[in-house]
Each structure stands twice: as C-alpha cells, then as structure tokens.
Amino acid sequence: MTIDFANLQKHYLLYKDEIDTAVHAVLDKCNFIMGEEVAQLESALAAYVGVKHAITCSSGTDALQLSLMSIDIAPGDEVITTPFTFIATAEMIAHLGAVPVFVDIDEATYNIDPSKIEDKITAKTKAIIPVSLYGQTADMDAINAIAAKHRLIVIEDAAQSFGATYKGNKSCALSDIGCTSFFPAKPLGCFGDGGAIFTDNDVLAEKMRSMRVHGQSKRYHHRYIGIGGRLDTIQAAVLNVKLKHYQKDLALREEVAQTYNLMLSGKRLIPFIAPERTSAYAQYSIRVQERDALQETLKNHGIPTAVHYPMPLHLQECFTYLGYKQGDFPISETVAKEIMSLPMNPCLTYDEINYIVSNINRLL
Structure with missing residues (x-):
C-alpha cells in the first residue's frame, strides 16, 4: 500500500x-x-x-x-x-x-x-x-x-x-x-x-x-x-x-484523528487536545524516540511522514544575532527532536490508517 x-x-x-x-x-x-x-x-x-x-x-x-x-x-x-x-x-x-x-512551549499542547x-x-x-x-x-x-x-x-x-x-x-x-x-x-x-x-x-x-x-x-x-x-x-x-463543505471536511479530519487515537492508545503517542478546545488537525503529530529510523522504515513501506519542526527558531542560523543558545528553551528543543507527523487528510480511509498504525505498532 x-x-x-x-x-x-x-x-x-x-x-x-x-x-x-x-x-x-x-x-x-x-x-x-x-x-x-x-x-x-x-x-x-x-x-x-x-x-x-x-x-x-x-x-x-x-x-x-x-x-x-x-x-x-x-x-x-x-x-x-x-x-x-x-x-x-x-x-x-x-x-x-x-x-x-x-x-518556551507547553509540553502537552506544543x-x-x-x-x-x-x-x-x-x-x-x-x-x-x-x-x-x-x-x-x-x-x-x-x-x-x-x-x-x-x-x-x-x-x-x-x-x-x-x-x-x-x-x-x-x-x-x-x-x-x-x-x-x-x-x-x-x-x-x-x-x-x-x-x-x-x-x-x-x-x-x-x-x-x-x-x-x-x-x-x-x-x-x-x-x-x-x-x-x-x-x-x-x-x-x-x-x-x-x-x-468545510464543516464536513473538519468532521472527517476529526474522525481520522479519533481513529488514530484509538489504534495508538496505550503507546502515549497521541496528541493532547485540551478539554475546552477542538482541533482542525492541520497535522496529526506524535512524539517518538529514534525518529529518523522509524521514518525511514515507514517510507520503505509506502508511508510518508514529515517533521513539523526539526529545529526551533532560536537555533536557526538566521536568528543567531538574537543571542540565544542551545538549552534556552528546553521543551521546544526536546519536542523538535521527537515530533513526527503522520498522514492526515479528510480522505484517509480506515484501511490506510490501520496500515499506518500496524506498521508503527510493529516497530515500536
């Protein structure tokens, strides 16, 4: 697939x-x-x-x-x-x-x-x-x-x-x-x-x-x-x-997210959405150890992933003049090393989600 x-x-x-x-x-x-x-x-x-x-x-x-x-x-x-x-x-x-x-960010919501x-x-x-x-x-x-x-x-x-x-x-x-x-x-x-x-x-x-x-x-x-x-x-x-058609699309994105949540439950990977909020799920992002190796293996199984975002802004070369250094925003730095986005769109099917999660569960 x-x-x-x-x-x-x-x-x-x-x-x-x-x-x-x-x-x-x-x-x-x-x-x-x-x-x-x-x-x-x-x-x-x-x-x-x-x-x-x-x-x-x-x-x-x-x-x-x-x-x-x-x-x-x-x-x-x-x-x-x-x-x-x-x-x-x-x-x-x-x-x-x-x-x-x-x-720095809140570690639960990012x-x-x-x-x-x-x-x-x-x-x-x-x-x-x-x-x-x-x-x-x-x-x-x-x-x-x-x-x-x-x-x-x-x-x-x-x-x-x-x-x-x-x-x-x-x-x-x-x-x-x-x-x-x-x-x-x-x-x-x-x-x-x-x-x-x-x-x-x-x-x-x-x-x-x-x-x-x-x-x-x-x-x-x-x-x-x-x-x-x-x-x-x-x-x-x-x-x-x-x-x-946007409300229908949002409902489909929510359905995709909840299917991910159900299948990934128990692995402490699922995104946290605060009780008083809903998400548009622009991305469905999880945190994993050994991210690069997992991404490469998923890629070999036809599963694309992305990283939003691999380097916090305070460590970007263009912002060197601001004088920040490694360790200034530890939560952002930790999350940047672990975050990984899975396929997310309103057209994603149950079988596709099952295929994605089955491969993740097998590897983790």
Whole structure:
C-alpha cells in the first residue's frame, strides 16, 4: 500500500464540478484581481468565524506582515512569540526590524506557555503572537489577560487552526487580530498561496485593506507604506466552494484523528487536545524516540511522514544575532527532536490508517 500524505488530488475530485465551474466563471469574466468572488469570500469568512471583518491577502505570511504593519510595529519594538513554529511567525517580526522574543512551549499542547510570558515583557514589548500549532489554539484567555494588563496587542497565528474552537469560539476570533493561511495543504486550502486576516477593529481593518494594495486610499493615492498582498480572484473562487463543505471536511479530519487515537492508545503517542478546545488537525503529530529510523522504515513501506519542526527558531542560523543558545528553551528543543507527523487528510480511509498504525505498532 502507498499512502498519500495530504491527498490533495482526491480532495479536489470530491468537489471538482463545483470548483471547475467557479474557476471558469472567473476565466470568462477575466476579472483576475479583486473580482467579486473576493468580496463574497470575505463576507463568508467573517460570518463563519464570527467577526466583523475578514481581509483576504496573498498568503498567511503576508497576513502576519499586514497585521504587524497595521499596529505600527517598528525597528526596536519587541514581539513575544514561540520558538516552536514555522519561521514565518518570527520572520515577519524581524522583517519589520522588530525583535522576536521567544517563550518556551507547553509540553502537552506544543503551544506557547502563558505562565512564562510576563517574565519576557519589557518597555519595548508591543505585541504577543501565540501560534495555534497543529490545529489547536493556545490558551487564549490567559494570553489575552496578560496582554490587557500590559496594554499589548494579541495576534493569533492561526495558519494551522482555521475552524478550530476555544471555549465555543472559533480560532481567528479570539484576540485583537487573527491570521490564517490557505496554502494548499492547510485544512482549508486553495490552489496556490492565500491567506486572511480577521478583526473586529474597524480602524485596523480599513488600514489593512489599504496596506494590501500598496497603501492606497484611492487609485494612485497612497496613505500608507504597504505591499502588493491581494488574493487572486481564482483562489477566492476555489475557497468559496471549499468553505461551503468545510464543516464536513473538519468532521472527517476529526474522525481520522479519533481513529488514530484509538489504534495508538496505550503507546502515549497521541496528541493532547485540551478539554475546552477542538482541533482542525492541520497535522496529526506524535512524539517518538529514534525518529529518523522509524521514518525511514515507514517510507520503505509506502508511508510518508514529515517533521513539523526539526529545529526551533532560536537555533536557526538566521536568528543567531538574537543571542540565544542551545538549552534556552528546553521543551521546544526536546519536542523538535521527537515530533513526527503522520498522514492526515479528510480522505484517509480506515484501511490506510490501520496500515499506518500496524506498521508503527510493529516497530515500536
């Protein structure tokens, strides 16, 4: 048996007729930039999440950048985040000349540990970016309380958690600003790059809409320094179709995860999801010893795996200038050595999961 890690083709075929019709409608109109499908998507996204404003953009990375730009993050400012995440989170802080300040993670959820945040707050701290890793949100109430106490902005990096819930509220609606990604392999993915920003703040929403089109207030009149960060109309058309089916896809991802949980029970490998939260299961990630050997053996049996992420950000060469060293964030470093993601997608069958787990159980 050969397993497909994300199974994008099979997922496309589920909605092929609807997607093809939507894409061809854009092609017929040739309205490729900021066509009506973009506005339709933004309205649907805002309603789904439960916020006033959804601002689409060209990627999850640009969503982070626009969010930071909208709150005037500047050189020398400090932004607190986690070292155990995809580089875009801290990269966009650094890109604006600000300083990423790392806080270690909670070993159960792999998200930033709120109990360690206040010790890192200084007069230069302007914001906190918790990352909702693998599909589960961080402890947002605790983080928001710290932010309110110190008058900081909270930007949820929800690139992996769109559709997840925290105490009944959806990810992206849990803080001042929420950002997500529509990269093809995300739970809600388009057919290229794409992202979105969510907020209830009218002023920030207007500013981000302007900044994504080079800071324009009207054509060729520029109020802000911005970027070229628009979402293509074709991608919006694809997402309009997929969003209609998204709750079903999330339910299927949950079913896959629960099947994994049942079959892996007793081996202390299964992901921990806090009782008041649900996960979008962007990844199904377990921790194992001798990871490289296990990955190679599974590969030889047609089972792909991935590592999200093998090196914490504080140890990356590009962040050497921050002065961190091995041992500064021990939980992140330990998890990075042991974490391994198994195939996860809504089209994964029981037989495929059984084949994957049977091989893992045989090897461990």
